[in-house]
Amino acid sequence: DSGVTQTPKHLITATGQRVTLRCSPRSGDLSVYWYQQSLDQGLQFLIQYYNGEERAKGNILERFSAQQFPDLHSELNLSSLELGDSALYFCASSVSGLAGSYEQYFGPGTRLTVT
Amino acid sequence: AQKVTQAQTEISVVEKEDVTLDCVYETRDTTYYLFWYKQPPSGELVFLIRRNSFDEQNEISGRYSWNFQKSTSSFNFTITASQVVDSAVYFCALSEARYSGYSTLTFGKGTMLLVSP
Numbered sequence: 001d002s003g004v005t006q007t008p009k010h011l012i013t014a015t016g017q018r019v020t021l022r023c024s025p026r027s028g029d030l031s032v033y034w035y036q037q038s039l040d041q042g043l044q045f046l047i048q049y050y051n052g053e054e055r056a057k058g059n060i061l062e063r064f065s066a067q068q069f070p071d072l073h074s075e076l077n078l079s080s081l082e083l084g085d086s087a088l089y090f091c092a093s094s095v096s097g098l099a100g101s102y103e104q105y106f107g108p109g110t111r112l113t114v115t
Numbered sequence: 116a117q118k119v120t121q122a123q124t125e126i127s128v129v130e131k132e133d134v135t136l137d138c139v140y141e142t143r144d145t146t147y148y149l150f151w152y153k154q155p156p157s158g159e160l161v162f163l164i165r166r167n168s169f170d171e172q173n174e175i176s177g178r179y180s181w182n183f184q185k186s187t188s189s190f191n192f193t194i195t196a197s198q199v200v201d202s203a204v205y206f207c208a209l210s211e212a213r214y215s216g217y218s219t220l221t222f223g224k225g226t227m228l229l230v231s232p
Contacts (some may be wrong), residue, residue: 092160
């Protein structure tokens with residue numbers, strides 16, 4: 001158990017809908033990352049927050065957004081969902097977001113299925 | 116741009132065989148970090164090791180060992196006397212420092228290791 005929690009574990013929804021994925025980092029970790037894992041794209045970095053502020057952005061679609069709250073939990077919002085958004089979404093956390101000097105610990109993931 | 120290549124898509128071995136998973140990376144930075152993660156069939160990603168670019172010493176942890184060679188931009192992972200529980204997808208990842216000081220992970224496509232009894 002990495003100490004990172006994600007809810008829900010599974011999510012099935014229809015195209016055009018909006019969903020919110022939630023992540024709680026390990027105790028003491030200030031940085032939260034979101035990743036998408038799909039068969040064709042592999043593991044892709046989406047976005048990083050550090051202590052409530054966005055710090056780095058990857059291949060995140062404009063339909064997707066995220067935030068980190070004062071209690072450090074984070075939410076990833078996916079809207080106008082398409083079939084291609086079906087994937088496993090991971091949240092990870094680390095003590096610091098600086099220069100990869102700390103390992104990232106991953107949550108169990110949320111499997112999103114868009115029908 | 117940084118890149119991680121894991122050329123072996125899938126490897127099958129019989130229990131007790133040794134197996135090496137290859138990882139080749141590309142980066143323009145002199146300071147970077149390399150990682151290996153394991154993703155068992157249950158789906159979670161498990162951290163195995165982090166290595167910084169200034170430390171080329173090989174590392175051994177039980178049946179696991181890692182060989183870091185900057186000259187060939189490789190960070191290979193060897194499992195000695197493999198066991199069925201080692202069956203998983205293994206990912207190599209690279210982290211570079213961005214100008215802001217913050218960094219992200221770039222993952223390879225992964226190598227699926229199947230260990231049969």
